[in-house]
Amino acid sequence: MIKKILMTKIRLIYDELLSLYGHQGWWPLIEHGYHLKQYNFPTTNQQKFEICIGAILTQNVSWTNVEKALINLKKLNALTVKGLDKLEEEELKTAIKPAGYYNQKTNRLKTFSKFFINLGNRVPTRDELLSINGIGPETADSMLLYSFKVPSFIVDAYTKRIFLQLKLIKETESYDAIKSFIETNLNPDVKIYQEYHALIVAHAKKYYQKKYDQTLCPLYQKISQKIAK
DNA sequence: AACCAGGACGTGA
């Protein structure tokens, strides 16, 4: 007789999303696109750096805008640490303009590339990243999870919307409270954390845009049906 | 033509 494994809700939601959308293969790189099931990415220091740059550029902006900026940087050979560090400030501003907030983000990229150079092959701590101007909790966790392969769960606006709709969190809960709630109910596993966040984004793009009716979310419908019975 | 997108920071209460 096989024992039934007790799974947490958090894990069940993950399984549900994975069966709905399949592997997402984040983080996308300009050259390689989505890596799909090759979880050894990123392999080179340059790829790690590109992911970090993307994490800064995508702050409050759609990824399609970020791609334009990344392609501009690639053309200028500035998707490498040294390349970006060498780039003139005005040139950098122009290149990342499509990603919005280009004045702030220019400073943030310059500051970060210096940090990245000094980092060497070391993995930074979360606090270390948070102490850098322009890197908040979500950006830090994105870098840790996708660039440095540390199982640090990312809480973005979509994560909040979905978990709020599923009544697993409250409206007022802080970033860190939501993060630790999820992490205590999900074994630390880089692959799963990576997929989970990507799946949340995929799911949210389909059901949790502000213009949509969030009650159409199939996960929510399942729950509300159970309650009705 | 407003509104929103894979946030973070500075300010004042």
Add this chain to the structure above:
DNA sequence: TCACGTCATGGT
């Protein structure tokens, strides 16, 4: 601590 204004482009 925390609510609020600010930063800016591109798509719908």
